[in-house]
Amino acid sequence: xxxxxxxxxxxxxxxxxxxxxxxxxxxxxxxxxxxxxxxxxxxxxxxxxxxxxxxxxxxxxxxxxxxxxxxxxxxxxxxxxxxxxxxxxxxxxxxxxxxxxxxxxxxxxxxxxxxxxxxxxxxxxxxxxxxxxxxxxxxxxxxxxxxxxxxxxxxxxxxxxxxxxxxxxxxxxxxxxxxxxxxxxxxxxxxxxxxxxxxxxxxxxxxxxxxxxxxxxxxxxxxxxxxxxxxxxxxxxxxxxxxxxxxxxxxxxxxxxxxxxxxxxxxxxxxxxxxxxxxxxxxxxxxxxxxxxxxxxxxxxxxxxxxxxxxxxxxxxxxxxxxxxxxxxxxxxxxxxxxxxxxxxxxxxxxxxxxxxxxxxxxxxxxxxxxxxxxxxxxxxxxx
Ligand SMILES: [Zn+2]
Numbered sequence: 114x115x116x117x118x119x120x121x122x123x124x125x126x127x128x129x130x131x132x133x134x135x136x137x138x139x140x141x142x143x144x145x146x147x148x149x150x151x152x153x154x155x156x157x158x159x160x161x162x163x164x165x166x167x168x169x170x171x172x173x174x175x176x177x178x179x180x181x182x183x184x185x186x187x188x189x190x191x192x193x194x195x196x197x198x199x200x201x202x203x204x205x206x207x208x209x210x211x212x213x214x215x216x217x218x219x220x221x222x223x224x225x226x227x228x229x230x231x232x233x234x235x236x237x238x239x240x241x242x243x244x245x246x247x248x249x250x251x252x253x254x255x256x257x258x259x260x261x262x263x264x265x266x267x268x269x270x271x272x273x274x275x276x277x278x279x280x281x282x283x284x285x286x287x288x289x290x291x292x293x294x295x296x297x298x299x300x301x302x303x304x305x306x307x308x309x310x311x312x313x314x315x316x317x318x319x320x321x322x323x324x325x326x327x328x329x330x331x332x333x334x335x336x337x338x339x340x341x342x343x344x345x346x347x348x349x350x351x352x353x354x355x356x357x358x359x360x361x362x363x364x365x366x367x368x369x370x371x372x373x374x375x376x377x378x379x380x381x382x383x384x385x386x387x388x389x390x391x392x393x394x395x396x397x398x399x400x401x402x403x404x405x406x407x408x409x410x411x412x413x414x415x416x417x418x419x420x421x422x423x424x425x426x427x428x429x430x431x432x433x434x435x436x437x438x439x440x441x442x443x444x445x446x447x448x449x450x451x452x453x454x455x456x457x458x459x460x461x462x463x464x465x466x467x468x469x470x471x472x473x474x475x476x477x478x479x480x481x482x483x484x485x486x487x488x489x490x491x492x493x494x495x496x497x
Contacts (some may be wrong), residue, residue, distance in 0.1 A: 365433015
């Protein structure tokens with residue numbers, strides 16, 4: 114799959130980029146607007162602390178949820194509410210497709226602003242950049258490539274970053290097969306270290322345009338609601354040198370945050386997001402593959418290359434998010450976030466040895482035991 118190949122390629126060079134996708138929706142017609150850089154990116158007004166979406170905690174969890182799920186939600190909600198009033202918003206710059214109506218443009222900016230505001234209040238203290246975040250939301254591969262390169266050149270990003278963007282198939286490679294990306298509106302990626310004087314972080318998002326053409330745009334955004342805050346969490350992971358630690362933590366943690374903060378911004382009910390997007394979806398994938406249960410979570414302890422060709426590779430996000438929920442609910446957010454820190458700088462050790470050592474230090478148990486406990490949790494929460 115394109116996202117996977119892209120991640121592989123990009124993680125092996127200095128341009129640290131991470132790709133993501135959320136659940137699939139049907140493909141729409143893909144127009145090819147070619148926005149000119151002259152008119153974009155345009156600075157948006159900073160996301161305002163509007164009354165309708167700030168400082169609203171998700172509704173109480175249903176009584177059917179396991180204690181760990183409730184504890185995780187409560188821990189994150191408490192953190193969010195505590196930081197809500199005082200956390201400064203990131204300044205955002207947008208580059209959007211040309212030809213959007215005023216309503217479509219406002220919607221897209223609100224989507225990102227709300228999502229990133231909610232996520233910033235949950236964990237924005239972990240990001241170290243004070244520079245604005247640039248948001249590239251595109252509906253054609255050609256404009257993603259040409260505008261991104263032009264933007265990076267204009268903003269004096271590091272040459273190795275620009276070369277990486279030009280070279281790899283997620284952005285500019287000739288004959289890249291983008292059909293899979295267009296059918297998957299939640300595809301996002303992040304340039305973690307643009308090394309430009311003005312921007313360190315760029316969040317990239319490919320959509321198929323359905324969400325912008327819909328009469329009920331927030332409903333149409335449903336498959337993609339988690340992408341902005343999901344990508345922001347990858348920036349936080351990059352900050353603590355843990356980006357590629359394990360799939361269940363790297364992508365699952367981002368998916369957990371993406372679903373939860375979408376609920377905090379009021380886009381979706383968290384009950385619906387969790388119970389449908391994580392639990393029901395996982396069971397559907399298990400059934401679709403003719404299996405009787407999920408893979409052992411230890412199988413998701415490598416990075417993307419370890420998922421190639423595996424039957425469970427469509428469940429990385431949903432199972433990883435439930436695993437993250439278990440760890441946050443059992444050990445708290447701080448332990449969850451810090452256990453894999455320093456992973457990238459410690460790769461002289463075998464990956465497993467480092468994570469096992471950190472697991473014992475942080476959780477008081479071996480990585481094997483942590484994985485076994487997660488497996489038991491998955492068996493408990495998946496009704497299949
Ligand atoms: Zn991701």
